[in-house]
Amino acid sequence: MLNTLFYLIYEFFKIGFFSVGGGYATMPFLYQLIHDYGWYTTDELTNMIAISMITPGPVGVNMATFAGFKTLGIIGSVLATIALIIPSFFFVILISKLLYKFNENFWVKSVLYSLKPAGCGLLTAVGLGFIRDNIKCFPAVCLLLFLFIISFKFKKNPLYYFLFAAIIGILLQIIGIKFV
Amino acid sequence: MSEKVALKDIYFEFLLLGIQLLGGGYVIVPLMQKSIIEKRHWITSEELTNFYALSQSIPGIIAVNISAFTGYKLRKKSGTLAALLGIITSPVITIIIIACIVDKLLQISYIQSVFWGVRIAVIILIYLSIKEMWLSSIKDITSWIIFTFACIASFFLKISPVVIIILSVMFGVLVKYIQKRKNKC
Numbered sequence: 001m002l003n004t005l006f007y008l009i010y011e012f013f014k015i016g017f018f019s020v021g022g023g024y025a026t027m028p029f030l031y032q033l034i035h036d037y038g039w040y041t042t043d044e045l046t047n048m049i050a051i052s053m054i055t056p057g058p059v060g061v062n063m064a065t066f067a068g069f070k071t072l073g074i075i076g077s078v079l080a081t082i083a084l085i086i087p088s089f090f091f092v093i094l095i096s097k098l099l100y101k102f103n104e105n106f107w108v109k110s111v112l113y114s115l116k117p118a119g120c121g122l123l124t125a126v127g128l129g130f131i132r133d134n135i136k137c138f139p140a141v142c143l144l145l146f147l148f149i150i151s152f153k154f155k156k157n158p159l160y161y162f163l164f165a166a167i168i169g170i171l172l173q174i175i176g177i178k179f180v
Numbered sequence: 181m182s183e184k185v186a187l188k189d190i191y192f193e194f195l196l197l198g199i200q201l202l203g204g205g206y207v208i209v210p211l212m213q214k215s216i217i218e219k220r221h222w223i224t225s226e227e228l229t230n231f232y233a234l235s236q237s238i239p240g241i242i243a244v245n246i247s248a249f250t251g252y253k254l255r256k257k258s259g260t261l262a263a264l265l266g267i268i269t270s271p272v273i274t275i276i277i278i279a280c281i282v283d284k285l286l287q288i289s290y291i292q293s294v295f296w297g298v299r300i301a302v303i304i305l306i307y308l309s310i311k312e313m314w315l316s317s318i319k320d321i322t323s324w325i326i327f328t329f330a331c332i333a334s335f336f337l338k339i340s341p342v343v344i345i346i347l348s349v350m351f352g353v354l355v356k357y358i359q360k361r362k363n364k365c
Contacts, residue, residue, distance in 0.1 A: 018345050022242035024309045028334055028341040035338065047286070050298045051278060053305060057198050057271025058208075060241035065275040077276050081268055085248075088240035089260060092248035095234060103237070106360065107353070112237050114326055114352020116317030118345050120310060121330025127306040128335050134299045143297065147304045158203040161304055165297030173293040180296075 001072070005079065007037065008071055012064055012083035020112075021119040023060025026084075028122040030067055031129070039071040046133060054162050060084070139179045143168055185222065185254045187262040193220060194247050194266025201243060203305075206232075206312075208243045212250070222254055236316070243267060322355045 011033060019025040027049065033039055040048070048070070052062035061081055068080025095102050102108050135144055147161055154160060172179055193215055200211055209232055216222050223231075228246075235245035244267060251263025285291050318327055326348045333339040333347075 014342065016240050018239060018342055019241075020237070020239050020345075021313050022236065022309075024306060026241070027306075032340050032342075036340075046299055046302075047282070047295060050295060050302050051282065052275070053203065053302060054298065055271070055274055055278060056200065056202050057274060058201060058241050058243035058267065059203065061244065061268050061271045062275050065272050066279055069276060069279040074276055077279070078272060081272055085240070085244050085264055085268065088238075088244050088248050089264060091238045091240065092245060092252055092260060093257060095238065096249065096252045103234070106356075110353040110356035111349055113323070113356060114349045115239075115345065116237075116313065117323040117326040117352075118330040118348035120313040120317050121327040121348075122334050122341050122344060123306065123310050123313065124327075124331045125334035127303060127310060128331075130299070130303045130306060134303065140296075140300055143300050144303060147301060148307070151304055151308060158301075158305055161301040162298050165301035166294040167297070169293035169295070169297030170290055173290065 004037075004039075004072060005075075008039075008068060008076055009079055009083040011037075012068070012080040013086055015064070016084040016087035019060075019119070020115040021123070023058055023063065024123055025119045026060045026063060027126045030063060031126065033067070037071075040067065042133065044070060046130070053158060136180045137178070139168075139172055139177060185259070187255060187258055189220075190251055190254055190259055190262040191266040193222075194251070194263045195269050197243075197247070198267045198270040206242075208246060212246070216250060223250055227253065322352060326352055 011029075015026050015029040019029060030045055030049075031042075034042055034045060045067070048063060048066040052059050052066060055062050061084070064080045064084045065077045068077035070076075071080070103112075131144075135141055143165060147165065151161075169179075196215060197208065197211055201208055209228065212228055213225070217225060217228060231246045231249040232242075234249060235242045238245060244264065247263040247267040248260045251259035251261070253259070255262065286295070314327075317323055329351075330344050330348055333344050334341065
Protein backbone atom coordinates (compact mmCIF):
# COMPACT_ATOMS: atom_id res chain seq x y z
CA MET A 1 0.00 0.00 0.00
CA LEU A 2 2.87 2.39 0.82
CA ASN A 3 4.21 1.73 -2.63
CA THR A 4 0.92 2.71 -4.23
CA LEU A 5 0.80 5.79 -2.00
CA PHE A 6 4.21 6.88 -3.22
CA TYR A 7 3.38 6.30 -6.89
CA LEU A 8 0.04 8.06 -6.51
CA ILE A 9 1.70 11.22 -5.16
CA TYR A 10 4.46 11.00 -7.76
CA GLU A 11 2.06 10.55 -10.67
CA PHE A 12 -0.27 13.38 -9.69
CA PHE A 13 2.65 15.69 -9.06
CA LYS A 14 3.79 14.84 -12.58
CA ILE A 15 0.31 15.60 -13.95
CA GLY A 16 0.31 18.99 -12.23
CA PHE A 17 3.73 19.67 -13.68
CA PHE A 18 3.12 18.61 -17.27
CA SER A 19 -0.52 19.39 -18.06
CA VAL A 20 -0.94 22.72 -19.81
CA GLY A 21 -4.31 24.11 -20.78
CA GLY A 22 -6.35 23.54 -17.65
CA GLY A 23 -8.28 20.66 -16.15
CA TYR A 24 -9.17 18.97 -19.42
CA ALA A 25 -5.48 18.67 -20.21
CA THR A 26 -5.06 16.23 -17.30
CA MET A 27 -7.27 13.64 -19.04
CA PRO A 28 -4.57 12.11 -21.26
CA PHE A 29 -2.48 11.50 -18.13
CA LEU A 30 -5.40 9.90 -16.31
CA TYR A 31 -5.80 7.49 -19.22
CA GLN A 32 -2.08 6.74 -19.13
CA LEU A 33 -2.42 5.69 -15.47
CA ILE A 34 -4.80 2.89 -16.53
CA HIS A 35 -2.12 1.61 -18.82
CA ASP A 36 0.74 1.99 -16.32
CA TYR A 37 -0.89 0.93 -13.05
CA GLY A 38 -4.46 -0.26 -13.67
CA TRP A 39 -5.76 1.71 -10.68
CA TYR A 40 -9.16 1.92 -12.36
CA THR A 41 -10.73 0.77 -15.63
CA THR A 42 -11.46 2.78 -18.77
CA ASP A 43 -15.20 2.58 -18.04
CA GLU A 44 -14.65 3.84 -14.51
CA LEU A 45 -12.56 6.75 -15.76
CA THR A 46 -15.19 7.65 -18.35
CA ASN A 47 -17.80 7.84 -15.59
CA MET A 48 -15.39 9.77 -13.34
CA ILE A 49 -14.89 12.37 -16.05
CA ALA A 50 -18.63 12.69 -16.62
CA ILE A 51 -19.30 13.08 -12.88
CA SER A 52 -16.45 15.57 -12.48
CA MET A 53 -17.98 17.75 -15.15
CA ILE A 54 -21.43 17.89 -13.56
CA THR A 55 -20.13 18.38 -10.00
CA PRO A 56 -19.19 21.83 -8.65
CA GLY A 57 -15.48 22.59 -8.47
CA PRO A 58 -12.65 22.79 -10.99
CA VAL A 59 -12.95 19.78 -13.32
CA GLY A 60 -9.25 18.92 -12.97
CA VAL A 61 -9.45 18.88 -9.17
CA ASN A 62 -12.63 16.79 -9.25
CA MET A 63 -11.05 14.21 -11.54
CA ALA A 64 -7.89 13.96 -9.44
CA THR A 65 -9.90 13.54 -6.24
CA PHE A 66 -11.99 10.86 -7.90
CA ALA A 67 -9.02 8.98 -9.35
CA GLY A 68 -7.26 9.17 -5.98
CA PHE A 69 -10.33 7.75 -4.27
CA LYS A 70 -10.53 4.84 -6.70
CA THR A 71 -6.89 4.08 -6.01
CA LEU A 72 -6.60 4.44 -2.23
CA GLY A 73 -9.87 5.67 -0.77
CA ILE A 74 -10.16 8.94 1.14
CA ILE A 75 -6.42 9.22 1.85
CA GLY A 76 -5.77 8.69 -1.84
CA SER A 77 -8.21 11.38 -2.89
CA VAL A 78 -6.73 14.01 -0.58
CA LEU A 79 -3.12 13.17 -1.46
CA ALA A 80 -3.75 13.02 -5.23
CA THR A 81 -5.37 16.46 -5.14
CA ILE A 82 -2.62 18.02 -3.04
CA ALA A 83 0.09 16.45 -5.23
CA LEU A 84 -1.69 17.84 -8.29
CA ILE A 85 -1.64 21.43 -7.03
CA ILE A 86 1.88 21.53 -5.54
CA PRO A 87 3.49 22.40 -8.91
CA SER A 88 0.97 25.28 -9.28
CA PHE A 89 2.08 26.62 -5.92
CA PHE A 90 5.70 26.80 -7.01
CA PHE A 91 5.05 28.00 -10.56
CA VAL A 92 2.83 30.83 -9.34
CA ILE A 93 5.27 31.99 -6.66
CA LEU A 94 8.16 31.84 -9.09
CA ILE A 95 6.31 33.81 -11.76
CA SER A 96 4.94 36.37 -9.30
CA LYS A 97 8.50 36.96 -8.07
CA LEU A 98 9.79 37.43 -11.59
CA LEU A 99 7.25 40.26 -11.93
CA TYR A 100 5.48 38.61 -14.84
CA LYS A 101 8.45 39.33 -17.09
CA PHE A 102 8.94 35.63 -17.64
CA ASN A 103 6.54 35.78 -20.57
CA GLU A 104 9.04 37.87 -22.51
CA ASN A 105 12.01 35.56 -22.14
CA PHE A 106 12.87 33.76 -25.41
CA TRP A 107 13.23 30.28 -23.90
CA VAL A 108 10.10 30.52 -21.78
CA LYS A 109 8.16 31.82 -24.76
CA SER A 110 9.39 29.00 -26.98
CA VAL A 111 8.53 26.33 -24.40
CA LEU A 112 5.01 27.73 -23.95
CA TYR A 113 4.63 28.04 -27.70
CA SER A 114 5.28 24.28 -28.08
CA LEU A 115 3.38 23.14 -25.00
CA LYS A 116 0.01 24.45 -26.09
CA PRO A 117 -0.36 22.60 -29.43
CA ALA A 118 0.94 19.43 -27.73
CA GLY A 119 -1.72 19.73 -25.03
CA CYS A 120 -4.33 20.38 -27.69
CA GLY A 121 -3.25 17.30 -29.66
CA LEU A 122 -3.32 15.12 -26.55
CA LEU A 123 -6.81 16.28 -25.69
CA THR A 124 -7.95 15.57 -29.24
CA ALA A 125 -6.70 12.01 -28.80
CA VAL A 126 -8.80 11.74 -25.62
CA GLY A 127 -11.83 13.06 -27.53
CA LEU A 128 -11.32 10.45 -30.26
CA GLY A 129 -11.08 7.73 -27.61
CA PHE A 130 -14.30 8.96 -26.06
CA ILE A 131 -16.05 8.77 -29.42
CA ARG A 132 -14.71 5.26 -30.02
CA ASP A 133 -15.84 4.04 -26.58
CA ASN A 134 -19.21 5.76 -26.29
CA ILE A 135 -20.70 6.14 -29.73
CA LYS A 136 -21.77 2.60 -30.47
CA CYS A 137 -25.33 2.85 -31.73
CA PHE A 138 -27.56 4.96 -33.95
CA PRO A 139 -29.24 7.00 -31.15
CA ALA A 140 -25.78 7.89 -29.83
CA VAL A 141 -24.68 9.13 -33.26
CA CYS A 142 -27.84 11.25 -33.54
CA LEU A 143 -27.45 12.76 -30.07
CA LEU A 144 -23.79 13.57 -30.68
CA LEU A 145 -24.54 15.21 -34.02
CA PHE A 146 -27.41 17.19 -32.56
CA LEU A 147 -25.31 18.45 -29.63
CA PHE A 148 -22.52 19.27 -32.06
CA ILE A 149 -24.84 21.41 -34.16
CA ILE A 150 -26.36 23.31 -31.23
CA SER A 151 -22.85 23.94 -29.86
CA PHE A 152 -22.45 26.57 -32.58
CA LYS A 153 -25.33 28.52 -31.05
CA PHE A 154 -25.11 27.79 -27.33
CA LYS A 155 -21.38 28.18 -26.87
CA LYS A 156 -20.40 27.12 -23.38
CA ASN A 157 -22.89 26.34 -20.72
CA PRO A 158 -22.11 22.75 -19.83
CA LEU A 159 -25.26 22.41 -17.74
CA TYR A 160 -27.62 22.59 -20.73
CA TYR A 161 -25.74 19.93 -22.67
CA PHE A 162 -25.76 17.57 -19.72
CA LEU A 163 -29.40 18.18 -18.86
CA PHE A 164 -30.53 17.70 -22.42
CA ALA A 165 -28.44 14.56 -22.94
CA ALA A 166 -29.60 13.09 -19.64
CA ILE A 167 -33.25 13.69 -20.51
CA ILE A 168 -32.79 12.06 -23.92
CA GLY A 169 -31.20 9.04 -22.20
CA ILE A 170 -34.16 8.63 -19.86
CA LEU A 171 -36.70 9.20 -22.66
CA LEU A 172 -35.08 6.53 -24.81
CA GLN A 173 -35.32 4.09 -21.92
CA ILE A 174 -38.99 4.92 -21.31
CA ILE A 175 -39.87 4.57 -25.00
CA GLY A 176 -37.90 1.36 -25.04
CA ILE A 177 -35.40 2.10 -27.75
CA LYS A 178 -32.30 -0.03 -27.37
CA PHE A 179 -29.06 1.84 -26.94
CA VAL A 180 -25.57 1.05 -25.67
CA MET B 181 -4.88 48.30 0.38
CA SER B 182 -3.29 49.32 3.65
CA GLU B 183 -4.54 46.58 5.94
CA LYS B 184 -3.46 43.00 5.60
CA VAL B 185 -6.18 40.70 4.34
CA ALA B 186 -6.90 37.93 6.85
CA LEU B 187 -5.92 34.44 5.71
CA LYS B 188 -9.25 33.04 6.81
CA ASP B 189 -11.02 35.55 4.54
CA ILE B 190 -8.91 34.42 1.61
CA TYR B 191 -9.64 30.79 2.42
CA PHE B 192 -13.35 31.48 2.78
CA GLU B 193 -13.75 33.41 -0.48
CA PHE B 194 -12.02 30.67 -2.46
CA LEU B 195 -14.01 28.03 -0.65
CA LEU B 196 -17.16 29.80 -1.91
CA LEU B 197 -15.72 29.94 -5.43
CA GLY B 198 -15.04 26.21 -5.28
CA ILE B 199 -18.69 25.58 -4.41
CA GLN B 200 -20.06 27.79 -7.20
CA LEU B 201 -17.74 26.68 -9.98
CA LEU B 202 -19.23 24.39 -12.59
CA GLY B 203 -17.21 23.43 -15.62
CA GLY B 204 -13.65 24.22 -16.49
CA GLY B 205 -11.48 27.04 -17.71
CA TYR B 206 -12.97 30.49 -18.16
CA VAL B 207 -15.99 29.93 -15.86
CA ILE B 208 -14.11 31.14 -12.79
CA VAL B 209 -13.45 34.62 -14.23
CA PRO B 210 -17.00 36.06 -14.01
CA LEU B 211 -17.38 34.49 -10.55
CA MET B 212 -14.18 36.16 -9.33
CA GLN B 213 -15.31 39.42 -10.88
CA LYS B 214 -18.28 39.37 -8.50
CA SER B 215 -16.66 38.11 -5.30
CA ILE B 216 -12.97 39.03 -5.38
CA ILE B 217 -13.30 42.33 -7.25
CA GLU B 218 -16.75 43.83 -6.67
CA LYS B 219 -17.36 42.52 -3.15
CA ARG B 220 -13.86 42.41 -1.67
CA HIS B 221 -11.91 44.86 -3.86
CA TRP B 222 -8.85 42.63 -3.49
CA ILE B 223 -7.65 42.87 -7.08
CA THR B 224 -8.50 44.97 -10.15
CA SER B 225 -10.20 43.76 -13.35
CA GLU B 226 -6.93 44.25 -15.14
CA GLU B 227 -5.10 42.02 -12.68
CA LEU B 228 -7.75 39.36 -13.08
CA THR B 229 -7.34 39.40 -16.87
CA ASN B 230 -3.61 39.17 -16.36
CA PHE B 231 -3.87 36.29 -13.89
CA TYR B 232 -6.16 34.41 -16.25
CA ALA B 233 -3.79 34.76 -19.18
CA LEU B 234 -0.86 33.59 -17.04
CA SER B 235 -2.87 30.73 -15.53
CA GLN B 236 -3.66 29.42 -18.99
CA SER B 237 -0.09 29.40 -20.16
CA ILE B 238 1.56 27.69 -17.18
CA PRO B 239 1.01 24.04 -16.22
CA GLY B 240 -1.81 23.10 -13.87
CA ILE B 241 -5.54 23.57 -13.46
CA ILE B 242 -6.57 27.08 -14.55
CA ALA B 243 -8.92 27.74 -11.62
CA VAL B 244 -6.22 26.53 -9.22
CA ASN B 245 -3.56 28.74 -10.77
CA ILE B 246 -5.72 31.84 -10.83
CA SER B 247 -6.56 31.31 -7.15
CA ALA B 248 -2.87 30.96 -6.33
CA PHE B 249 -1.99 34.19 -8.18
CA THR B 250 -4.67 36.09 -6.28
CA GLY B 251 -3.59 34.58 -2.96
CA TYR B 252 0.04 35.51 -3.64
CA LYS B 253 -0.88 39.09 -4.44
CA LEU B 254 -2.75 39.41 -1.13
CA ARG B 255 -0.48 37.62 1.35
CA LYS B 256 2.49 36.15 -0.52
CA LYS B 257 3.18 32.46 0.24
CA SER B 258 0.69 32.03 3.06
CA GLY B 259 -1.98 33.73 0.94
CA THR B 260 -1.25 31.36 -1.93
CA LEU B 261 -1.64 28.41 0.40
CA ALA B 262 -4.91 29.75 1.85
CA ALA B 263 -6.39 30.31 -1.62
CA LEU B 264 -5.29 26.88 -2.84
CA LEU B 265 -6.72 25.07 0.17
CA GLY B 266 -9.90 27.12 -0.18
CA ILE B 267 -10.51 26.24 -3.81
CA ILE B 268 -10.01 22.48 -3.31
CA THR B 269 -11.94 21.98 -0.04
CA SER B 270 -15.46 21.75 -1.41
CA PRO B 271 -14.67 19.67 -4.53
CA VAL B 272 -12.65 17.16 -2.49
CA ILE B 273 -15.49 16.67 0.01
CA THR B 274 -18.19 16.54 -2.68
CA ILE B 275 -16.31 14.05 -4.84
CA ILE B 276 -15.46 11.78 -1.90
CA ILE B 277 -19.16 11.60 -1.02
CA ILE B 278 -20.13 10.90 -4.63
CA ALA B 279 -17.34 8.35 -5.06
CA CYS B 280 -18.64 6.44 -2.03
CA ILE B 281 -22.11 6.02 -3.50
CA VAL B 282 -21.44 5.99 -7.23
CA ASP B 283 -21.25 2.22 -7.64
CA LYS B 284 -24.64 1.84 -5.95
CA LEU B 285 -26.14 4.63 -8.05
CA LEU B 286 -24.89 3.10 -11.28
CA GLN B 287 -26.87 -0.04 -10.59
CA ILE B 288 -30.10 1.91 -11.07
CA SER B 289 -31.12 1.55 -14.70
CA TYR B 290 -32.36 5.15 -15.03
CA ILE B 291 -29.03 6.46 -13.74
CA GLN B 292 -27.31 4.32 -16.38
CA SER B 293 -29.44 6.00 -19.03
CA VAL B 294 -28.56 9.42 -17.62
CA PHE B 295 -24.89 8.52 -17.80
CA TRP B 296 -25.26 7.25 -21.33
CA GLY B 297 -26.38 10.76 -22.29
CA VAL B 298 -23.90 12.58 -20.08
CA ARG B 299 -20.94 10.69 -21.57
CA ILE B 300 -22.01 11.87 -25.02
CA ALA B 301 -22.31 15.45 -23.77
CA VAL B 302 -18.77 15.10 -22.38
CA ILE B 303 -17.55 14.59 -25.95
CA ILE B 304 -19.01 17.96 -26.96
CA LEU B 305 -17.40 19.68 -23.99
CA ILE B 306 -14.04 18.14 -24.84
CA TYR B 307 -14.56 19.33 -28.40
CA LEU B 308 -15.34 22.89 -27.23
CA SER B 309 -12.25 22.86 -25.06
CA ILE B 310 -10.12 21.65 -27.98
CA LYS B 311 -11.56 24.43 -30.11
CA GLU B 312 -10.65 27.04 -27.51
CA MET B 313 -7.11 25.67 -27.12
CA TRP B 314 -6.78 25.44 -30.89
CA LEU B 315 -7.50 29.14 -31.38
CA SER B 316 -4.80 30.17 -28.94
CA SER B 317 -2.17 27.63 -29.95
CA ILE B 318 -2.25 26.59 -33.61
CA LYS B 319 -0.76 29.57 -35.38
CA ASP B 320 1.76 28.28 -37.91
CA ILE B 321 3.12 25.14 -39.54
CA THR B 322 5.31 24.21 -36.54
CA SER B 323 2.40 24.23 -34.11
CA TRP B 324 0.39 22.24 -36.66
CA ILE B 325 3.13 19.60 -36.78
CA ILE B 326 3.29 19.41 -32.97
CA PHE B 327 -0.50 19.10 -32.75
CA THR B 328 -0.66 16.31 -35.34
CA PHE B 329 2.29 14.49 -33.80
CA ALA B 330 0.83 14.67 -30.28
CA CYS B 331 -2.58 13.46 -31.42
CA ILE B 332 -1.31 10.52 -33.50
CA ALA B 333 1.39 9.50 -31.02
CA SER B 334 -1.16 9.41 -28.22
CA PHE B 335 -4.19 7.90 -29.97
CA PHE B 336 -2.60 5.34 -32.28
CA LEU B 337 0.86 4.71 -30.86
CA LYS B 338 -0.19 5.00 -27.18
CA ILE B 339 2.98 6.86 -26.29
CA SER B 340 2.93 8.35 -22.78
CA PRO B 341 1.83 12.01 -22.60
CA VAL B 342 4.96 13.01 -20.69
CA VAL B 343 7.18 11.68 -23.48
CA ILE B 344 5.03 13.41 -26.10
CA ILE B 345 5.24 16.73 -24.27
CA ILE B 346 9.01 16.53 -23.82
CA LEU B 347 9.54 15.68 -27.52
CA SER B 348 7.15 18.46 -28.58
CA VAL B 349 8.96 21.04 -26.47
CA MET B 350 12.37 19.93 -27.80
CA PHE B 351 11.11 20.22 -31.37
CA GLY B 352 9.34 23.55 -30.85
CA VAL B 353 12.24 25.20 -29.04
CA LEU B 354 14.68 23.97 -31.68
CA VAL B 355 12.56 25.43 -34.49
CA LYS B 356 12.19 28.75 -32.64
CA TYR B 357 15.95 28.85 -32.00
CA ILE B 358 16.77 28.23 -35.66
CA GLN B 359 14.28 30.92 -36.70
CA LYS B 360 15.88 33.35 -34.25
CA ARG B 361 19.38 32.63 -35.59
CA LYS B 362 18.16 33.10 -39.16
CA ASN B 363 16.56 36.44 -38.37
CA LYS B 364 19.82 37.69 -36.89
CA CYS B 365 21.85 36.94 -40.03
